[in-house]
Amino acid sequence: MLLVGTNTTEAHPVIGYKMRQAARKGCKMVVCDPRRIDLVDDADYWLRHNPGTDIPLLNGMMRIIIKEGLEDKQFVAERTENYEALKETVEAYNPEYVSELTGISVEDLYAVARLYATTDKAMIFYTLGITEHICGTRNVMSIANLAMLTGHVGRPGTGVCPIRGQNNVQGACDMGALPNVYPAYQAVTNDEIRAKFEKAWGASLPGNLGLKIPEMFEEAYAGKLKAMYILGENPVLTDPNANHIKAALAKLDFLVVQELFLTETAAFADVILPAASFAECDGTFTSTERRVQRVRKAIEPLPGQANWETICQMATRLGYPMSYDHPGQIWDEMASLSPSMTGINYDRIDKIGLHWPCPSTDHPGTPFLHAGKFTRGLGNFQPSDHIPPGEIPDEEYPFLLSTGRILYHYNVTTPYSKGINSMWDREKAEVNPLDAEKLGLQTGSRAKVTSRRGEVISEIKVTDRVMPGMIWMSFHHSATPTNEITSHILDPITGTGEYKACAVKIEKVEV
Amino acid sequence: MEMVNLYINGKEVGAPAGSTILQAAELAGIQIPRLCYDPDLSALGACRLCVVEVKGNRLLPASCVTPVMPGMEVFTESPAVIEARRTILELLVANHPLDCMTCDKLGDCKLADYCYQYGIKESPFVGEKHDYLCDDSNPFIIRDLNKCILCGACVRACEEMTGQDNLSYLYRGFDRKATTAGDVPYAESDCVFCGQCVAVCPTGALTEKTMAGQARRWEIDRVRTTCPFCGTGCNFDLALKDGKVIGVLSNPESPVNGRSLCVKGRFGWDYIYNEKRLTTPLIKKNGQFEPASWDEAYDLIAARFNEIKNEYGPESFAALSSARCTNEENYLVQKFTRAYMGTNNVDHCART
Numbered sequence: 074m075l076l077v078g079t080n081t082t083e084a085h086p087v088i089g090y091k092m093r094q095a096a097r098k099g100c101k102m103v104v105c106d107p108r109r110i111d112l113v114d115d116a117d118y119w120l121r122h123n124p125g126t127d128i129p130l131l132n133g134m135m136r137i138i139i140k141e142g143l144e145d146k147q148f149v150a151e152r153t154e155n156y157e158a159l160k161e162t163v164e165a166y167n168p169e170y171v172s173e174l175t176g177i178s179v180e181d182l183y184a185v186a187r188l189y190a191t192t193d194k195a196m197i198f199y200t201l202g203i204t205e206h207i208c209g210t211r212n213v214m215s216i217a218n219l220a221m222l223t224g225h226v227g228r229p230g231t232g233v234c235p236i237r238g239q240n241n242v243q244g245a246c247d248m249g250a251l252p253n254v255y256p257a258y259q260a261v262t263n264d265e266i267r268a269k270f271e272k273a274w275g276a277s278l279p280g281n282l283g284l285k286i287p288e289m290f291e292e293a294y295a296g297k298l299k300a301m302y303i304l305g306e307n308p309v310l311t312d313p314n315a316n317h318i319k320a321a322l323a324k325l326d327f328l329v330v331q332e333l334f335l336t337e338t339a340a341f342a343d344v345i346l347p348a349a350s351f352a353e354c355d356g357t358f359t360s361t362e363r364r365v366q367r368v369r370k371a372i373e374p375l376p377g378q379a380n381w382e383t384i385c386q387m388a389t390r391l392g393y394p395m396s397y398d399h400p401g402q403i404w405d406e407m408a409s410l411s412p413s414m415t416g417i418n419y420d421r422i423d424k425i426g427l428h429w430p431c432p433s434t435d436h437p438g439t440p441f442l443h444a445g446k447f448t449r450g451l452g453n454f455q456p457s458d459h460i461p462p463g464e465i466p467d468e469e470y471p472f473l474l475s476t477g478r479i480l481y482h483y484n485v486t487t488p489y490s491k492g493i494n495s496m497w498d499r500e501k502a503e504v505n506p507l508d509a510e511k512l513g514l515q516t517g518s519r520a521k522v523t524s525r526r527g528e529v530i531s532e533i534k535v536t537d538r539v540m541p542g543m544i545w546m547s548f549h550h551s552a553t554p555t556n557e558i559t560s561h562i563l564d565p566i567t568g569t570g571e572y573k574a575c576a577v578k579i580e581k582v583e584v
Numbered sequence: 585m586e587m588v589n590l591y592i593n594g595k596e597v598g599a600p601a602g603s604t605i606l607q608a609a610e611l612a613g614i615q616i617p618r619l620c621y622d623p624d625l626s627a628l629g630a631c632r633l634c635v636v637e638v639k640g641n642r643l644l645p646a647s648c649v650t651p652v653m654p655g656m657e658v659f660t661e662s663p664a665v666i667e668a669r670r671t672i673l674e675l676l677v678a679n680h681p682l683d684c685m686t687c688d689k690l691g692d693c694k695l696a697d698y699c700y701q702y703g704i705k706e707s708p709f710v711g712e713k714h715d716y717l718c719d720d721s722n723p724f725i726i727r728d729l730n731k732c733i734l735c736g737a738c739v740r741a742c743e744e745m746t747g748q749d750n751l752s753y754l755y756r757g758f759d760r761k762a763t764t765a766g767d768v769p770y771a772e773s774d775c776v777f778c779g780q781c782v783a784v785c786p787t788g789a790l791t792e793k794t795m796a797g798q799a800r801r802w803e804i805d806r807v808r809t810t811c812p813f814c815g816t817g818c819n820f821d822l823a824l825k826d827g828k829v830i831g832v833l834s835n836p837e838s839p840v841n842g843r844s845l846c847v848k849g850r851f852g853w854d855y856i857y858n859e860k861r862l863t864t865p866l867i868k869k870n871g872q873f874e875p876a877s878w879d880e881a882y883d884l885i886a887a888r889f890n891e892i893k894n895e896y897g898p899e900s901f902a903a904l905s906s907a908r909c910t911n912e913e914n915y916l917v918q919k920f921t922r923a924y925m926g927t928n929n930v931d932h933c934a935r936t
Contacts, residue, residue, distance in 0.1 A: 088816050090747055097747065239814065239907035240815060240907070241909065242934050249914075251934070252928050277926075298900055299896050301904065306908075311933065312933075335873070346881060347861075354910060366817055376863050376864065381910070384913060385916065387885060393924035424837070426817070426839065480776060481848070486908070489858040492793075496722065570936055
């Protein structure tokens with residue numbers, strides 16, 4: 074198990090338990106993380122690389138593997154292309170240079186590269202520690218390069234496993250809640266596919282790409298986007314550079330928010346529709362492993378109706394009749410239009426979910442991908458050079474702020490759990506003891522953390538979980554809206570914010 | 585797989601080599617009482633309630649740790665076995681509060697079930713009884729060690745399921761305790777409140793605080809569902825009494841997680857009853873939200889969305905769907921946005 078940028082026991086606890094169990098049964102575990110996360114205790118190697126140096130670390134490993142002839146020559150020859158370009162790019166990443174950039178010893182680099190390459194069944198796990206960077210997409214490609222170089226793809230116990238953050242972030246993507254694809258990743262720009270959906274939905278459909286979230290807020294701020302409907306999201310607390318989000322929301326002519334609570338985002342709405350919780354709705358969630366599972370209504374919806382009913386009624390009132398007897402019918406309509414999910418229906422997933430692709434009702438589902446062939450045919454090596462974070466600490470803002478989740482909270486819903494909030498009710502920003510001493514901070518002190526975009530007040534926890542020069546914060550608490558100070562810089566390909574690195578200053582605040 | 589044939593209660597049965605007698609009996613549909621044995625945990629052989637008689641063996645071996653042998657003749661309910669089990673139960677009950685009528689675990693308490701099965705009302709053994717203070721230090725778990733039978737399931741679950749290693753045995757003899765390092769309350773320990781200890785506890789020693797006094801176990805309806813927090817895809821049962829959720833219970837048939845959960849999945853569900861929940865549409869008038877009927881809300885939304893679309897075109901509208909909501913809801917949002925509003929401006933927080 075090679076873990077890069079995933080604090081699994083906190084962000085995905087049950088997967089974290091299984092990793093620990095595997096490590097204790099003798100499976101080798103390498104943790105690459107600037108923070109001393111809990112899994113470090115069970116790891117064979119902890120590579121504490123500097124934030125934002127994932128590409129040099131991965132390139133350095135690949136260079137060692139190639140130099141020592143440990144690559145899977147057959148896999149590279151038969152299943153991939155563009156290998157020469159990879160070789161050329163990683164050549165510059167000699168161990169000494171990589172060690173200087175990342176802070177990892179040359180010795181550990183060699184050991185981990187050899188261990189990963191020579192282990193028959195090795196998996197790479199990553200989460201937002203990899204993607205929430207200016208070079209997030211490039212980071213992911215570099216991970217894929219490493220897996221392909223060593224043939225660790227397409228067999229049980231191998232592969233690249235991005236552990237998805239939210240209960241249904243996989244499903245929301247699968248359903249086409251994205252500006253470029255219909256359900257099952259069918260491109261909106263493809264005329265044939267668009268014609269299929271036009272026929273099914275009885276409407277003429279646009280063939281241009283829609284706006285990504287950050288672009289939506291840019292357009293709203295510029296006055297071009299006039300109206301929004303927001304279902305179950307709270308970008309004011311969860312999106313980066315939140316003051317800009319607030320300014321954009323304030324400029325909308327009309328905003329509808331469908332929510333459980335009067336959230337920080339809902340406060341900007343013109344109309345709020347009350348939402349039903351997971352316990353009040355029938356439906357499905359799709360987990361990180363593409364496993365479609367049932368969600369079952371246990372109690373009557375508190376607002377009197379389920380969310381799918383509200384969406385249908387709203388659309389109908391606007392002039393587009395939508396009517397279903399049960400969410401199972403909605404699923405069936407979607408599945409009939411989505412080749413990779415056609416074989417999944419509520420009867421089949423009554424007890425145990427199914428992994429898509431599942432093209433027919435007699436198909437057993439697909440627990441892992443890329444066996445024998447990649448979706449595009451050959452795996453394409455896409456090498457990258459080091460891309461430092463978009464904003465790095467300087468004299469005025471000398472600390473690097475990184476953010477993430479803690480075990481006890483889940484984004485911004487859990488503060489509404491009285492039990493959880495009675496135990497963990499405030500932000501506790503992690504600061505290294507060396508820095509704390511210089512700043513005159515102790516555990517329990519309060520500090521003002523300021524970036525070029527805003528400032529927040531937080532309680533401080535002094536801990537060597539973070540390295541000197543770094544502060545780490547979560548984003549769960551409305552009293553410390555960390556995202557008001559996070560970076561405005563985005564990955565240019567995905568539009569994902571660089572939550573994992575920006576420059577801040579820290580000042581003690583007397584209580 | 586190599587199979588071994590043996591006789592249980594006179595009936596010939598087959599079991600994979602390396603199975604224990606208890607597992608072989610289960611395969612043959614014969615239930616052997618057990619307290620410390622748990623299929624998800626390492627075998628301990630501590631409680632001795634699963635003893636059986638094996639022909640040719642002077643002692644009564646614990647079936648949960650004794651492997652099957654070819655031709656073995658096992659008796660699971662012989663007079664000697666029953667006598668031994670009765671004595672074990674009498675010894676356990678000698679130091680166990682008999683307050684079953686108010687115990688939240690009754691109906692799902694193995695100790696009570698076996699006492700019922702073997703007719704143990706009270707203990708002939710009279711001696712000292714524990715008088716521990718109940719650990720009520722946290723909002724999730726009530727820990728009443730007076731009801732602990734030292735089966736060690738909690739210790740093993742903490743180590744083997746969660747890997748937290750927060751529990752172990754302390755002290756000796758009568759004072760022996762399955763507890764936290766330093767014998768401190770859960771809230772002061774390294775506990776991460778995953779509640780696996782509660783899920784495996786066979787008695788009322790560890791119970792869900794939210795369920796205290798809410799329902800007898802046999803009154804609880806269970807609805808299996810998928811956790812609404814991270815993307816792992818854990819399943820669990822919502823515990824219901826009179827149409828109200830009172831807790832979350834592990835469902836051992838969950839394909840991803842078995843009985844394991846985390847603090848959020850097991851104990852974070854109560855947000856659904858937070859009094860701040862919105863239950864009616866709200867319309868902002870002069871900067872203040874005022875309750876409105878669904879019709880009023882829909883009419884206003886329809887009028888404004890249609891006006892804006894007609895005046896500024898489809899690209900003036902965008903929808904943010906949700907990674908927290910179901911597939912079906914997401915499908916409808918993008919369908920509505922594309923088919924009626926006429927734009928591909930639909931996204932959700934996968935990228936942010």
